[in-house]
Amino acid sequence: VIPNGVDTRRFAPLDQQVARLVWGLPKDKLIIMYGAINSTTDPRKGYDYLCRALRMLAERGWGERVCVVVFGAVSGESIHGLDVRYVGRLSDTVSLATLYSCADVMVVPSTEENFAKTPIEAMACGVPVAAFANTGQLDIVGHKLDGYLAENLSAEDLARGIEWCLETGAADAGLRLRARAKAVGSFDIRTIAQRYVAHYQLLLGARQPAGAPAGEPLRPAPAERTRVGL
Numbered sequence: 001v002i003p004n005g006v007d008t009r010r011f012a013p014l015d016q017q018v019a020r021l022v023w024g025l026p027k028d029k030l031i032i033m034y035g036a037i038n039s040t041t042d043p044r045k046g047y048d049y050l051c052r053a054l055r056m057l058a059e060r061g062w063g064e065r066v067c068v069v070v071f072g073a074v075s076g077e078s079i080h081g082l083d084v085r086y087v088g089r090l091s092d093t094v095s096l097a098t099l100y101s102c103a104d105v106m107v108v109p110s111t112e113e114n115f116a117k118t119p120i121e122a123m124a125c126g127v128p129v130a131a132f133a134n135t136g137q138l139d140i141v142g143h144k145l146d147g148y149l150a151e152n153l154s155a156e157d158l159a160r161g162i163e164w165c166l167e168t169g170a171a172d173a174g175l176r177l178r179a180r181a182k183a184v185g186s187f188d189i190r191t192i193a194q195r196y197v198a199h200y201q202l203l204l205g206a207r208q209p210a211g212a213p214a215g216e217p218l219r220p221a222p223a224e225r226t227r228v229g230l
Helices: 016-023 047-059 093-100 117-124 135-139 155-171 174-187 189-207 222-228
Strands: 030-035 066-071 083-086 105-108 129-132 147-150
Touching (some): 030 047, 093 117, 117 129, 129 135, 174 189
């Protein structure tokens, strides 16, 4: 399995206080981030589960300590007792990387994913991820290593995961470093490209006719060239 990749040079940690100044976000609060295309309307993205988890956090007294930032939508549900801000849809890596760098935790409450970009982009920016233990997230997040994998579709455990990331990140700077290291070591686009090249070379080598000189490129037969329009 070759995962999706991100450019970890563009998605890289920025000074958190500077990033918050750019976005006009509070410097004295912990920031919970969530975002996706159609983040509040696509049911697969799990916005309803996020809202349930946030209500639980508000009931547990987190309201004065956190700010919730949502991208991919200009409006959505308000959570009593929480400062929730919707920043709209972002389409460039500079804005995304700057916004990720504001966060203390990235929440990915998707009910199903292939191999989502938002968690690996956030991790590349040094942000731990709280996500459900399902589909693509299982291949991205290391439970209690660089984030938290909550029991699938349990809003209560997702709330615990958000708390774990906030509390652990505040006490252990290594959590952010591990998230960044995971992204660089496993998901950097240059490494992914090399893996594709190696895989294609392996496949071409397996098709090489017997007795062909080593290293000679495999060429399609004339009929095959005609068929594919070469």
